Amino acid sequence: MLVLEDLRFGYGRDALPYRFSMTAPRGAVTAISGASGSGKSTLLDLIAGFLTPEAGRLTMDGVDLVPLPPEARPLSILFQSDALFDHLSAEQNVALGLPRARQGERETIRAALGEVGLGHLDARKAAALSGGERQRVALARTLLRDRPLLLLDEPFSALDDETRGSVRALVQRLTIERNWATLLVSHNRDDVEAIAKRRYRLSERVLAED
Amino acid sequence: MIPASPISPRHLPHRPLRRATGAGIGIAIALLVALLLVAILMAARDGTPTRISPGTILSLLRMTLVQASLTTILSLIIGIALAWALDRLRFPGRSLLVGLFASAIVTPGMVVAFGVLAVWGRAGWINGGLMALGLPRIEFPVFGLAGIVFAHVILDAAFCARILLGRLEAIPEGRLKTGRSLGLSPLQRFRLIDWPAIRGTLPGLGAIVFLLAFTSFPIVLMLGGGPANQTFEVAIYSAVRLDFDLRGAVILALIQIALCGTIIIGASALAPIPAAISGGRDAQLWPEAGMARLLQWLVLALGALGFGLPLLSVLVDGLTQGLPALLARPQFWQAMLTSMAIGLVSAALTLALALGLGMGRAAMGSRIGRLAVTAPAYAYLAVPAVVLSLGFFLLVRQAGIAPGLAAPVVVVIANALLALPFAIATLGPPLTAIAERQGRLIRSLGLSGTLQWLRVEWPLLGRDTGLVFALAFCFSLGDLGVVALFGTQDFQTLPLLMLRALGAYRTNDAAAIAAVMLMGTIIAFVVLPRLAERLVHARA
16 A cells, blocks of 8 residues: 655745645555646655655555655556657567566567557557557556556546547556556546546645545 | 648738848848859859869868768767766756857867867977876877867867757656656666657757868868868868969869758758757756766766866966967957957847848748748858858959958958858747747737837847857857958958967967957857846846
């Protein structure tokens, strides 16, 4: 379980700090919503390790994450854009989810692509994939990384309604099957209502249960 | 009706005066290009014998191509390494170093050549240090091909590093965060994230460096060490000033124009290089450790020493050895005033022409119209300074005017035209973007052209306007190519005074002049864009 206990962060000395307290259990999607500029990305950056909190606790399954650099944290991130390297094929992008010594294991990679319904697109360059396909490839990579915490930063924003529904369902299925604690940051009410078991809202720099 | 292209005249503010001004400037420049070419071609038809043989041309071609190719390859490799190190490291004084690298494009070539001699020459700092330690002197190959390439690389690698750093700093944060969370190694990071971001820039950047080295004049003149290491530019200068072989100079100029034109046409198909670079990322999202970090510091230290040491030596030697004596010479003050006046007037002319062309281009509703307005300005990329100067020289002679009399006007116009392609590349795209993005709003509000400039364009372009003025001023301040053919005892600029001081073995005078030119360049390049930005804020 991901636990934030009065985690605080402020931009500059004079700025009022953000305060975050929440829990995100394994095997479920927890949603964070809030207006633009309310601090949703700041929260993700703190959890991922791109920002250092000023105070408070941040743990995953009891392990303190604060001293760990981003690459050592037990998590995968999926952004709305920039989740893939455009000049690499789908297969090469997914391979980056494996440790370096295992990045040649094509069967494992193809199995992951197959699990997100893209087994036939392994050789296609990421730049040539549609928005929904790109998010599925990124999800296939998180499958191989198999870290217990999945951070999703507005992952469905650029998708049309039909694709949105299918990618959303895929996220929900993988979260349950893999027992991940999935944190979904979204300003879209439909997304939140469709898959989130627990909901939080960021308002006036404070995170509170919705 | 749906517009056929994204540029629709209905979306643009109605500006007939701007269109007419832009077209008028474009036509005037095109006519001047034609006149200069006719003057050169007419001189080529003159039947007087020339010393320029096919063997000389082949030898010049070989030397020019070899030094330009070596300069390009080394500058790109070192530029990539420096940009990589600067992107990764954060330290006090970083922005100063980045600013110094950015100023490489305007640092006068003869100042750098002088700095190379002051550090690596027979009596330079390195040998001075060795002798102080009781060690024997080392003969570094500062003259000839090695010296020329070394001096070029000092300037061009720093220029490449600044451009490529801009590309690396433009990598989206999301991509870096994804890469870091995936635990990519430094090598994987370079291959997967950095290389795709910079590789598209390399061909265009390489073409610019090649062209700069191909048309280099002062560095080759000072470090060439004899006829065996001449480029076309130096050979043209020698033919006019030393051999009085005007027909030979004209033949060489025509070959030079043809070669530069070919390079530019080839380069125009490549990705453009941003002329103005915005501020970079302050925070480091993904610092590296271990061997990679060690290598970054090593690259940065070598790069800073390679670029900074010659410039530092120019300042130290110039200010400590020759300055008091130089300040007592009336010729220095005369040259200083001439250089300042020519620099300021030609910079103002460049700015006026660039704004006229840029605004006219932005007001045009068709792509062909836009191309036609600015194409003549870019023609001067194909006409190096000495060739341009030769064209004016022939034109003035054919008109029966003494070159000495026409010199101030010609030098101002020639310097302004040489800086114009850079000025258009800086101001043209943002002016067009404003017209396209905000044209409908400007039109619906009924803003006049003056209000459009005062309320919309000037506040957005203040810093770029200052940058263009600074670029043009610095180009003019360091120019030797144009003034070399027109200079007289009564009309000399600082670079010409320095060249004459070197020719008369007055090294201390030359050192002091180099220091004054370097300080002028750095001050102008740093101060003028900031001054323009302050003016914008003051008005706001």
